[in-house]
Amino acid sequence: MSQHHPCPEPAEATESDDQRPTMASARDREIAAEQEVVDLAYSELDRQLGAARRSLTATQARGASGTHQSRGERDAYAVHYSDLIASLEGVEDRLVFGRMDMAQPIADSADDPAPAAPDGDGDVTAAGLRHYVGRIGLQDVRHREVVLDWRAPLSRAFYQATASAPMGLVRRRHIDTRARRVIGLEDELIDVTAAGGPAALAAADPEAAQTHMAIDGLQGEGALIAAMSAARDGRMGDIVATIQAEQDRVVTGDGKGVLVVQGGPGTGKTAVALHRVAYLFYAERERLERSGVLLVGPSRTFLRYVEQVLPSLGETGVVSTTLADLVPGVHARGTERGEVAELKSRSVWTDILRRAVRGLQRVPDAPRDIVVQGTHLQLLPADVREAAARARRSGKPHNLARETFVLWLLERLTDQFAAATRQDATDADTRAWIREDIRTARDARREINLCWMPTTPVGLLERLWSHPDLLARVAPELRPAERRLLERPAGSELTEADVPLIDELAELLGPSEDAEARRARLEARRHESLVAYAAQAIESQELGDGMVSAEMLADRVEESGPSLTLAERARADRSWTYGHVVVDEAQELGAMAWRALARRCPVRSFTIVGDLAQYSGPSRPGSWRHVLSALGTRPAKRRGGRGSRALAAATPLREEALTVCYRTPATIMRAAEQVAAGLGAPVNYPVSSVRDLPDCLAVDDLSDSPAAGRDEAANAAWGQALREAVAAESVTLDAAVGKSAGRIAVIAPQPRQVAALLAQDPALAAAMEAPGGDILRSRLAVMGPRLSKGLEFDVVVLVDPAAIGESSPGDLYVAMTRPTRRLRVVSRLPLPAGL
Numbered sequence: 001m002s003q004h005h006p007c008p009e010p011a012e013a014t015e016s017d018d019q020r021p022t023m024a025s026a027r028d029r030e031i032a033a034e035q036e037v038v039d040l041a042y043s044e045l046d047r048q049l050g051a052a053r054r055s056l057t058a059t060q061a062r063g064a065s066g067t068h069q070s071r072g073e074r075d076a077y078a079v080h081y082s083d084l085i086a087s088l089e090g091v092e093d094r095l096v097f098g099r100m101d102m103a104q105p106i107a108d109s110a111d112d113p114a115p116a117a118p119d120g121d122g123d124v125t126a127a128g129l130r131h132y133v134g135r136i137g138l139q140d141v142r143h144r145e146v147v148l149d150w151r152a153p154l155s156r157a158f159y160q161a162t163a164s165a166p167m168g169l170v171r172r173r174h175i176d177t178r179a180r181r182v183i184g185l186e187d188e189l190i191d192v193t194a195a196g197g198p199a200a201l202a203a204a205d206p207e208a209a210q211t212h213m214a215i216d217g218l219q220g221e222g223a224l225i226a227a228m229s230a231a232r233d234g235r236m237g238d239i240v241a242t243i244q245a246e247q248d249r250v251v252t253g254d255g256k257g258v259l260v261v262q263g264g265p266g267t268g269k270t271a272v273a274l275h276r277v278a279y280l281f282y283a284e285r286e287r288l289e290r291s292g293v294l295l296v297g298p299s300r301t302f303l304r305y306v307e308q309v310l311p312s313l314g315e316t317g318v319v320s321t322t323l324a325d326l327v328p329g330v331h332a333r334g335t336e337r338g339e340v341a342e343l344k345s346r347s348v349w350t351d352i353l354r355r356a357v358r359g360l361q362r363v364p365d366a367p368r369d370i371v372v373q374g375t376h377l378q379l380l381p382a383d384v385r386e387a388a389a390r391a392r393r394s395g396k397p398h399n400l401a402r403e404t405f406v407l408w409l410l411e412r413l414t415d416q417f418a419a420a421t422r423q424d425a426t427d428a429d430t431r432a433w434i435r436e437d438i439r440t441a442r443d444a445r446r447e448i449n450l451c452w453m454p455t456t457p458v459g460l461l462e463r464l465w466s467h468p469d470l471l472a473r474v475a476p477e478l479r480p481a482e483r484r485l486l487e488r489p490a491g492s493e494l495t496e497a498d499v500p501l502i503d504e505l506a507e508l509l510g511p512s513e514d515a516e517a518r519r520a521r522l523e524a525r526r527h528e529s530l531v532a533y534a535a536q537a538i539e540s541q542e543l544g545d546g547m548v549s550a551e552m553l554a555d556r557v558e559e560s561g562p563s564l565t566l567a568e569r570a571r572a573d574r575s576w577t578y579g580h581v582v583v584d585e586a587q588e589l590g591a592m593a594w595r596a597l598a599r600r601c602p603v604r605s606f607t608i609v610g611d612l613a614q615y616s617g618p619s620r621p622g623s624w625r626h627v628l629s630a631l632g633t634r635p636a637k638r639r640g641g642r643g644s645r646a647l648a649a650a651t652p653l654r655e656e657a658l659t660v661c662y663r664t665p666a667t668i669m670r671a672a673e674q675v676a677a678g679l680g681a682p683v684n685y686p687v688s689s690v691r692d693l694p695d696c697l698a699v700d701d702l703s704d705s706p707a708a709g710r711d712e713a714a715n716a717a718w719g720q721a722l723r724e725a726v727a728a729e730s731v732t733l734d735a736a737v738g739k740s741a742g743r744i745a746v747i748a749p750q751p752r753q754v755a756a757l758l759a760q761d762p763a764l765a766a767a768m769e770a771p772g773g774d775i776l777r778s779r780l781a782v783m784g785p786r787l788s789k790g791l792e793f794d795v796v797v798l799v800d801p802a803a804i805g806e807s808s809p810g811d812l813y814v815a816m817t818r819p820t821r822r823l824r825v826v827s828r829l830p831l832p833a834g835l
């Protein structure tokens with residue numbers, strides 16, 4: 001095991017007088033030396049930022065004139081410089097956090113320049129014997145290394161070196177900075193035998209207090225403990241300074257294929273997935289900057305929770321979404337019971353929806369009469385059958401294939417019309433006139449539509465839910481009781497589980513005339529208002545004299561408007577295919593959701609993180625292979641005609657596991673595992689917590705108290721007990737981390753009722769105030785267990801755990817494992833076994 005030596009703190013009262021100056025000055029000298037390097041790094045950062053800002057200003061000053069091409073180029077540069085500025089600004093905090101002292105000089109082959117000569121002035125690498133690790137790579141004006149990017153191959157030693165495998169590392173140093181000032185150092189001796197060599201530092205105090213954690217082999221213990229003990233502020237932070245070896249292997253693993261990372265609560269799955277995105281951008285920048293990365297998370301709150309992590313690693317171009325928001329233009333705000341959502345997630349819907357679309361294509365039993373301008377024609381079943389066969393052979397989705405279908409029928413009706421009116425059917429002009437007459441005749445439109453109805457995905461799905469007879473026809477494999485579960489009136493809010501079905505239908509249907517026409521109408525309206533605005537501008541600034549029309553000005557404004565970034569374009573385009581997709585809380589996704597995501601990444605480059613034990617629902621999936629079968633990780637079954645977007649070849653599935661919990665104290669973790677086992681859902685992948693805390697678990701069992709009754713007095717007692725418990729936790733947290741710092745969550749089966757009870761205490765009501773409606777920003781948040789997925793809080797007050805565990809053992813496991821410091825259980829129901 002490596003040895004941890006926090007660099008000596010300034011003199012303590014217990015130290016002898018003659019020791020004091022030596023120790024204080026040794027530490028001060030070390031800090032002063034590191035401050036010089038940190039200053040140099042920030043001056044490089046400032047230099048690059050200044051250059052990027054000047055370039056952006058110069059680009060913007062080129063104005064909207066010039067050819068279309070030059071305007072395009074200007075916009076592309078403007079987007080590039082804006083992105084660059086955002087990434088450089090994002091890495092400001094703790095820019096440099098590590099130093100590696102090597103046994104031998106090493107230069108990183110690909111992107112790091114060769115070490116400077118030993119006598120090189122101001123060479124921070126000391127001729128390759130020393131490297132500083134930071135958020136981004138920085139070089140000075142002479143192209144000499146100042147800071148190594150944490151993702152560079154050479155930086156792997158910083159994260160992975162151990163005493164038994166030192167990877168050329170003699171000493172690892174963690175540098176703690178705040179607002180550009182070095183405030184602390186911590187050294188780990190990796191290779192004790194080499195430590196006396198050229199890279200040795202001023203000896204750290206061997207007697208210095210060492211902090212030991214429950215698990216061996218962790219690196220940067222001091223920095224890790226500091227990260228874990230910090231009060232939560234409602235936003236996830238990065239872990240770049242303290243990524244542990246098992247995490248680093250996942251972060252830097254090959255981006256090809258499907259990687260599944262199973263890990264218990266708090267093992268860093270989310271953190272690792274986000275750092276992996278930053279790593280993949282580094283390793284495959286060209287490919288990913290062209291295609292983009294999609295991040296799918298469990299809730300909008302969760303996406304807000306993690307939104308700062310990638311920018312702090314210098315990466316800004318990721319599209320993040322929930323499943324509910326996956327399809328542009330579809331707003332799924334409705335909720336439904338878990339069993340309905342589960343039913344909608346099953347793979348049977350591929351067949352059911354195909355049948356529903358096929359049901360829009362009908363051949364009449366008998367000829368249908370059509371009157372066009374007084375002439376009697378007939379839509380013949382044989383013609384309809386032939387037209388349908390031709391349309392299907394086109395391989396296009398329903399709405400697009402309709403064109404082939406309609407054209408063929410119009411030709412047949414044109415023949416009939418020409419014959420009936422004795423016109424020359426061989427003359428092209430005559431045929432065109434007749435065809436147009438038939439196309440616009442109401443009778444003909446109605447009959448043709450009945451045979452091949454154009455429709456939208458949302459429209460068809462709504463019909464399925466609101467027409468039980470239609471659903472029974474296309475979904476015979478569902479039991480009548482299951483079909484009843486799906487019924488709902490037309491016009492109801494869409495739900496998250498509807499979205500993958502809408503996506504599947506969008507594939508089968510293609511864009512409808514309706515949707516296209518609506519888009520064109522909207523576009524026209526937008527242009528109209530722009531013209532009106534331009535006209536007003538011309539008038540008010542007297543730009544008239546026939547030199548420029550409102551139309552021309554509007555066109556200019558449109559053309560010179562800011563270019564969309566790749567992420568913005570990708571987000572707005574349902575058929576965008578990404579270079580990599582990251583899915584968090586992946587255990588929740590059903591087969592239809594995986595199909596929707598598979599379509600978005602035909603190259604099947606996925607990072608999937610989750611925990612089967614945290615599954616929300618009565619019966620959790622048995623294995624990741626089972627969860628992911630719809631992603632195409634099974635042997636290929638070729639379906640013809642859909643090109644690269646077909647669910648084609650099997651993709652190799654790699655599984656990794658994370659085993660160390662950084663969030664939850666061991667006592668709470670053990671209780672959560674026991675409760676899960678007591679509910680018949682034992683945890684298959686137990687984790688070891690890095691630390692335990694005294695008094696981290698408290699249980700108020702009120703099941704035998706007056707609060708357990710159902711009458712008004714009992715409710716009053718229950719409200720009182722809840723308020724007292726939360727207020728007490730708030731006071732204790734204040735004492736631990738400072739007044740109103742840190743975060744408390746109350747997780748309850750019926751959060752609204754509990755919030756109303758708590759709000760009767762004005763202090764708690766004030767603590768629940770959420771600026772901008774963002775519950776992550778309030779000191780005290782009340783929520784159901786599902787919303788708490790992926791989040792963490794200093795303290796969790798868990799209400800009536802038995803009610804949560806009864807409907808979903810996974811939800812209770814999630815709720816119990818959210819705290820970083822303390823779990824307080826308040827229950828008027830009998831406690832679940834294990835508590």
Ligand SMILES: Nc1ncnc2c1ncn2[C@@H]1O[C@H](COP(=O)(O)OP(=O)(O)OP(=O)(O)O)[C@@H](O)[C@H]1O
Pocket residue numbers: 224227228237238239242243244247263264265266267268269270271272611662663789790791792817
């Ligand atoms: N190497 C590390 N150094 C410091 N903190 C870490 C490290 N790994 C994880 N953490 C911290 O542990 C906490 C849990 O991490 P994260 O949310 O990524 O875990 P998770 O596995 O996704 O959890 P869950 O499944 O319970 O939602 C976070 O605060 C994270 O910053």
